[in-house]
Amino acid sequence: MAEAAAAAPERTVAFQGAPGANSHVAVREAFPDGLPLPCFDFADALDAVKDGRADCAMIPIENSLHGRVADMHFLLPESGLVITAEHFLPIRHALMAAGPMAGIRQAMSHPQALGQCRHWLRAHGIEPVAYPDTAGAAAMVAELGDPAVAALAPPGAAELYGLDLLATDIADADHNTTRFVTLARGGRPPAGDGPWMTTLIFEVKNVPAALYKAMGGFATNGVNMTKLESYQRGGSFAATEFYADVEGKPGEPGFDRAVEELGFHSKWVRLLGTYRQARRRG
Numbered sequence: 001m002a003e004a005a006a007a008a009p010e011r012t013v014a015f016q017g018a019p020g021a022n023s024h025v026a027v028r029e030a031f032p033d034g035l036p037l038p039c040f041d042f043a044d045a046l047d048a049v050k051d052g053r054a055d056c057a058m059i060p061i062e063n064s065l066h067g068r069v070a071d072m073h074f075l076l077p078e079s080g081l082v083i084t085a086e087h088f089l090p091i092r093h094a095l096m097a098a099g100p101m102a103g104i105r106q107a108m109s110h111p112q113a114l115g116q117c118r119h120w121l122r123a124h125g126i127e128p129v130a131y132p133d134t135a136g137a138a139a140m141v142a143e144l145g146d147p148a149v150a151a152l153a154p155p156g157a158a159e160l161y162g163l164d165l166l167a168t169d170i171a172d173a174d175h176n177t178t179r180f181v182t183l184a185r186g187g188r189p190p191a192g193d194g195p196w197m198t199t200l201i202f203e204v205k206n207v208p209a210a211l212y213k214a215m216g217g218f219a220t221n222g223v224n225m226t227k228l229e230s231y232q233r234g235g236s237f238a239a240t241e242f243y244a245d246v247e248g249k250p251g252e253p254g255f256d257r258a259v260e261e262l263g264f265h266s267k268w269v270r271l272l273g274t275y276r277q278a279r280r281r282g
Helices: 002-007 022-030 042-050 072-079 111-116 118-123 134-144 156-161 210-220 253-264
Strands: 012-016 035-039 056-063 082-090 093-097 106-109 127-130 149-153 164-170 177-184 196-204 225-232 240-247 266-276
Touching (some): 002 035, 012 022, 012 042, 022 035, 022 082, 022 177, 042 072, 042 177, 056 072, 072 196, 072 225, 072 266, 093 134, 093 156, 106 111, 106 134, 111 118, 111 149, 134 149, 134 156, 177 266, 196 210, 210 225
Parallel strands (some): 012 035
Antiparallel strands (some): 196 240, 196 266
């Protein structure tokens, strides 16, 4: 994969994880003609784009069961890249090992996958063991050869790493879905038809009712905000920043007025990207 990507970086899509991971599956769905490039962690995948070794990166940002993916709210703005698309991937994990189901005592996988299957694992008396990624866990289980240790990974990883499928379609809820965003270098105006989504981050002024006032512009201009999350940077417990997904795009009068009012009540506002909605909200 690395050799093919190096030969054609303009077709390369970086992702975090080993071959066979859910991010790899998402890349194949969203970019059927692309060249997947496995990376050790999220920062490495973003660096591959910034360095020109990949055209873009696909990064998981949130899961319907387990919430937001750790670190992404910090990595996104720091990367200097822009969000150009989103993709929703239904998640169905499989349990795979080198031994029979009756002997399984531990399951290795990414913390997100373990969290999405925690009730199933508890019901089967299996201890979760965190590992950097799902397919990498399958590779490690194959290397260990311990019949008591299994991996939670996409079903295709079993064949890839020579393991037996012990259980499939594992999830604590049928709606288990991960939302991915595509990140690329700047200078790519949104193309095609809407509906549109814009992702932005901001920090409100440290005065009473600042967030309430900042949100007022979206209400009065009829602009729908589908996501609003707070997070803190630097461990100060004072400066709270917010991540938001808003329907619409710059150039639309209502959207522009709402963002202008947001800026009036904020220390700063930064747009991370405008892209076509892959799934209508609501």
